Amino acid sequence: MTAQQKFPVFVMCGRDAQRRKLLQAIDPEGKYKSKALLPFLGKRLIDWQLEALWSSPYIEGLYVIGLCEEDATFDFPVHYVPIETASEFADKLLAGVDYLSNLGKKPDLVVISTCDAPGIQTNEINLFFKKLSFDKGDEFVLSFVPEDIIEAHFPGSGRVVLRFRDHQLIPGEMYALSPRAIRIGKDIIAEISTRRRQINRQAKKINPAPVIRLLAQKPHMWIVIIKYLLGLATMADAERAFSRSFDCKTKGVIIPEAGFGMDMDLPEDYERLQDYVRKVKGV
Numbered sequence: 001m002t003a004q005q006k007f008p009v010f011v012m013c014g015r016d017a018q019r020r021k022l023l024q025a026i027d028p029e030g031k032y033k034s035k036a037l038l039p040f041l042g043k044r045l046i047d048w049q050l051e052a053l054w055s056s057p058y059i060e061g062l063y064v065i066g067l068c069e070e071d072a073t074f075d076f077p078v079h080y081v082p083i084e085t086a087s088e089f090a091d092k093l094l095a096g097v098d099y100l101s102n103l104g105k106k107p108d109l110v111v112i113s114t115c116d117a118p119g120i121q122t123n124e125i126n127l128f129f130k131k132l133s134f135d136k137g138d139e140f141v142l143s144f145v146p147e148d149i150i151e152a153h154f155p156g157s158g159r160v161v162l163r164f165r166d167h168q169l170i171p172g173e174m175y176a177l178s179p180r181a182i183r184i185g186k187d188i189i190a191e192i193s194t195r196r197r198q199i200n201r202q203a204k205k206i207n208p209a210p211v212i213r214l215l216a217q218k219p220h221m222w223i224v225i226i227k228y229l230l231g232l233a234t235m236a237d238a239e240r241a242f243s244r245s246f247d248c249k250t251k252g253v254i255i256p257e258a259g260f261g262m263d264m265d266l267p268e269d270y271e272r273l274q275d276y277v278r279k280v281k282g283v
Helices: 021-026 045-054 089-102 122-134 147-153 179-184 186-198 209-215 219-229 235-246 267-281
Strands: 007-012 059-065 079-081 110-113 140-146 168-177 250-254
Touching: 007 045, 007 089, 021 267, 045 059, 045 122, 059 089, 079 089, 089 110, 089 179, 089 186, 110 122, 122 140, 122 168, 122 250, 140 147, 147 168, 168 179, 168 250, 179 186, 209 219, 219 235, 235 250
Parallel strands: 007 059, 007 110, 059 079, 140 250
Antiparallel strands: 110 168, 140 168
16 A cells, blocks of 8 residues: 655745734734734634644644744644744745755655634645645646635635636635745745735735736746636636746646635634634634
8 A cells, every 4th residue: 555645834924024904903012923823712823724734644744934933832743944934935935945955855745834724624634635645746736715615604705816717716725836846936936925915805806917917928828818818718728828837737726615715814804714713613
């Protein structure tokens, strides 16, 4: 019998250089250096997600990036990747890859997880890992949740929606990259991270133009961008175009659970996620 594959998980716990509206509203006195540490239903916000991850048999190790041991300790072993909390996202990923390399670990894929999706559950996490184990050779695996599932639990969520011909999807709270993809794609990762920070979920309509212009710098993306704007592109079209454009075999995985796609960005998310976690986790 083939041994079950296990994956390292980078848990991203940083902050922007400027505090966002969530921290301004929930933590006006500035007691917490990261929203990961905000109190949430008797625990810290990060605890809900890390406990769900730790319960998965597919976890090789949890690598906390953006916090140190003085900031937070846990009831199970974690690694603390040394880097400043407010460092750029791409730099944090590279620091994580270097940390693994220094430990002599050379995984095919590294899983990247947020720290602010307390509704995520272990069975959903396991489903994502099973997809990683089944599809060999992928170097960039994104997770998505169908829009209708998110909206059923979080009406008017304001999440970014990818409207393909065959699916209407919201990005999930976990994805995977190969160490090679992280290294060769550090510039595009940094740029996409910057564009994501500029997205205003409170706007009535999110403008996709900046990200489209970014992707349009790659000629292989032109046809799929045109098809997307015309409402003709499928998810498979996007996978193929992204794979060719960035020399990185790309795959999308759909996880049909609302908690997998809803994190805490806005002040109103705090109460809505409390209600959701009470419901699904029996708090």
